[in-house]
Amino acid sequence: MEFLGTxxxxxxxxxxxxxxxxxxxxxxxxxxxxxxxxxxxxxxxNSWKPSLFYRVSAVPTNSNEQGNMRxxxxxxxxxxxxxVRSALYARYSPRDWYQANTVQYKGSESCRHWAGRLNDDSLxxxxxxxxxxxxxxxxxxxxxxQRLSDIxxxxxxxxxxxxxxxxxxxxxxxxxxxxECAADEAQRPLKVALECLYxxxxxxxxxxxxxxxxxxxxxxxxxxxxxxERMRKLAERIDQQLGINRDAQHALERDLSDKNSAHFIxxxxxxxxxxxxxxxxxxxxxxxxxxxxxxxxWAKFSDDNIRHSxxxxxxxxxxxxxxxxxxxxxxxxxxxxxxxxxxxxxxxxAEIADTKNKLQTHLAKTLQEIFQTExxxxxxxxxxxxxxxxxxxxxxxxxxxxxxxxxxxxRDIPQFxxxxxxxxxxxxxQTLKLRLREAQxxxxxxxxxxxxxxHDLSVKANSLFIDKKCMDMRKxxxxxxxxxxxx
Numbered sequence: 001m002e003f004l005g006t007x008x009x010x011x012x013x014x015x016x017x018x019x020x021x022x023x024x025x026x027x028x029x030x031x032x033x034x035x036x037x038x039x040x041x042x043x044x045x046n047s048w049k050p051s052l053f054y055r056v057s058a059v060p061t062n063s064n065e066q067g068n069m070r071x072x073x074x075x076x077x078x079x080x081x082x083x084v085r086s087a088l089y090a091r092y093s094p095r096d097w098y099q100a101n102t103v104q105y106k107g108s109e110s111c112r113h114w115a116g117r118l119n120d121d122s123l124x125x126x127x128x129x130x131x132x133x134x135x136x137x138x139x140x141x142x143x144x145x146q147r148l149s150d151i152x153x154x155x156x157x158x159x160x161x162x163x164x165x166x167x168x169x170x171x172x173x174x175x176x177x178x179x180e181c182a183a184d185e186a187q188r189p190l191k192v193a194l195e196c197l198y199x200x201x202x203x204x205x206x207x208x209x210x211x212x213x214x215x216x217x218x219x220x221x222x223x224x225x226x227x228x229e230r231m232r233k234l235a236e237r238i239d240q241q242l243g244i245n246r247d248a249q250h251a252l253e254r255d256l257s258d259k260n261s262a263h264f265i266x267x268x269x270x271x272x273x274x275x276x277x278x279x280x281x282x283x284x285x286x287x288x289x290x291x292x293x294x295x296x297x298w299a300k301f302s303d304d305n306i307r308h309s310x311x312x313x314x315x316x317x318x319x320x321x322x323x324x325x326x327x328x329x330x331x332x333x334x335x336x337x338x339x340x341x342x343x344x345x346x347x348x349x350a351e352i353a354d355t356k357n358k359l360q361t362h363l364a365k366t367l368q369e370i371f372q373t374e375x376x377x378x379x380x381x382x383x384x385x386x387x388x389x390x391x392x393x394x395x396x397x398x399x400x401x402x403x404x405x406x407x408x409x410x411r412d413i414p415q416f417x418x419x420x421x422x423x424x425x426x427x428x429x430q431t432l433k434l435r436l437r438e439a440q441x442x443x444x445x446x447x448x449x450x451x452x453x454x455h456d457l458s459v460k461a462n463s464l465f466i467d468k469k470c471m472d473m474r475k476x477x478x479x480x481x482x483x484x485x486x487x
Contacts, residue, residue: 144270151263154302158256161306165252168313169245172238175323178484179235182327183228185478186334190224193217193341196470205456207463213348216341223337227330234319234326241312241319248309255305331483338477345474349467356460363453370446373439380436384429391425394418 197217201208272279293301398418402409 141270144266148263148266148270150299151259151266154299155256155259155263157306158252158259158302161309162249162252162256165245165249165309165313168316169242169249171320172242172245172316175320176235176238176242178327178486179231179238179323181486182330182483183231183235185482186224186228186231186330189334189338189477190221190228192473193220193224196473197221199466199470202466203459203463205459207352207459211348212344213341213467216337216344220337220341223333227334230326231330234323238319238323241316245312245316248305248312251305252309255302259302327484331480334483335477335480338474342471342474345467345471349464349471352460352464352467356457356464359453359457359460363450363457366446366450366453370443370450373443373446377436377439377443380432380439384432384436387425387429387432391422391429394421394425398422 197214200214200217203209398415401415401418404410
C-alpha cells in the first residue's frame with residue numbers, strides 16, 4: 001500500500017539499520033523475531049550499558065551453545081567469580097564511555113534527520129489532505145446545490161401540477177353540483193306531468209280517450225325520468241373520478257411534503273460550514289445505508305405521480321365536456337317535449353271548445369224543435385178534439401135515420417153521404433191520432449237527444465276544465481340556465 005503524502009523511496013519506509021550494534025546473524029531466531037517498526041535510537045533503550053554486561057549475559061549453558069560460541073568467539077565473556085560480579089556491573093571503561101557518547105551522537109543525528117524528513121513529509125501530507133478535503137467538501141457542496149436545484153425543479157413541477165389538479169377538482173365538483181341541480185330542477189316538471197296524467201284520468205265517458213296530449217304527457221314523463229337517470233349515472237362517474245383525482249392529489253401533496261422536508265434538510269446541510277455550531281461527530285454514520293431509492297427511481301417516482309395526475313385531469317376534462325354536452329342536450333330535449341305537449345294541450349282545448357260550441361248549437365236547435373213538436377202535438381190534440389163533434393153529428397144523423405119506417409129506409413144519397421162522412425171523419429181521426437203518436441214519439445226522441453247533448457256538454461265542460469287546469473299548472477317551466485345546472 002502506498003503511503004499518502006510520501007513516496008515509496010522515503011528512507012523511513014524501508015528497513016531500519018542499527019547504529020549501535022550490527023545485526024546479529026548467529027541464529028535464525030534473531031532474524032525471525034526482529035521487527036523493524038521502532039524509530040532509530042529507540043530500538044535499544046539499554047544501549048548505554050557496557051558491553052561487558054552483554055558478554056557476561058551471553059554465557060552459553062550447554063554444548064550446543066558452545067558450538068555457537070566458536071562462531072561468535074569475540075562475544076565470549078571471561079570467567080568471573082560471583083563475588084565480584086556485582087562490582088563489575090557498576091564499573092565502565094573509557095572505551096565504553098566514548099562508545100556510548102558516539103552512539104548517542106549518531107542516534108540523535110539520525111533521529112533529527114528522521115524527524116526533519118518526517119516533518120517535511122507530514123507538512124506535504126497535511127497540505128495534500130487539506131487540499132483533498134477542501135476539494136471533496138466543495139464537490140459535496142456542489143452536489144448538494146445540484147440536488148437542491150433538482151428538488152426545486154420537481155417541487156415547482158409538483159406545485160404546478162397540484163394547482164392545476166385542484167382547479168380541475170373544483171371544476172369537476174361544480175359539474176357534479178350542476179348535474180344534481182339539473183336533476184332536481186327536472187323533478188318539478190316531472191311531478192306536473194304526472195299530476196296532469198292523474199287529472200286527465202278524471203275525464204268522463206267518451207272523452208277518456210288516448211289522445212295526442214296523453215301520448216305527449218307519457219313521452220314527457222319518460223323523457224324526464226330518462227334524463228334524470230342519465231344525469232345521475234354521470235354524477236356517479238364524476239364521483240368515482242373525484243376519488244381518483246383526490247388519490248392523485250394526496251400523492252402529489254405527500255410527494256411535495258417529502259420534497260419540502262428533503263429541501264429543508266439538504267439546504268441546512270448545504271449551509272453547514274466548518275465554523276458552524278451545529279456540527280458534531282457521528283461515528284459510524286457513513287456505514288449506515290438507509291436509502292430506499294436512486295436518482296433515477298427518485299425522479300421516476302415524482303414523474304409517475306405527475307403523469308398519474310395528468311391522466312386524471314385528462315379524464316376529468318372529458319367528463320366535464322360530456323357533462324356540458326349532456327346538460328345542453330337534456331335541456332333541449334325537455335324544452336322541446338314541453339313545447340310539444342303544450343301545443344297538444346292547446347290544440348286539444350281548442351278542439352274540445354269547438355265541439356262544445358257545436359253541441360250547444362245542437363242543443364239549442366233541439367230545444368227549439370222540442371218546442372215546435374210540443375206545439376204540433378197540442379194542435380193535433382185540438383184537431384182531434386175538433387173532429388169529434390162532426391163525427392158525433394154524422395153518427396147521430398145515421399142513427400136517427402135508422403128509425404125511418406118501412407120503405408122509407410131507403411139507401412138514398414144522404415144515406416151514402418152520411419156513411420161516407422162518418423168514414424171520412426173516422427179516417428181523419430185515425431190519421432190525426434197516428435200523427436199525434438208520431439209527434440209524441442219524436443218529442444221523446446228529442447228529449448232523449450237533449451239529455452244526451454246536455455250530458456255530452458257536461459263531459460266536454462269537465463274535460464275542458466281539466467285541460468285548462470293542466471295548462472295553468474304548466475305555465476311555469478324551469479329556464480334553460482336552471483335546466484343546465486345554474487342556480
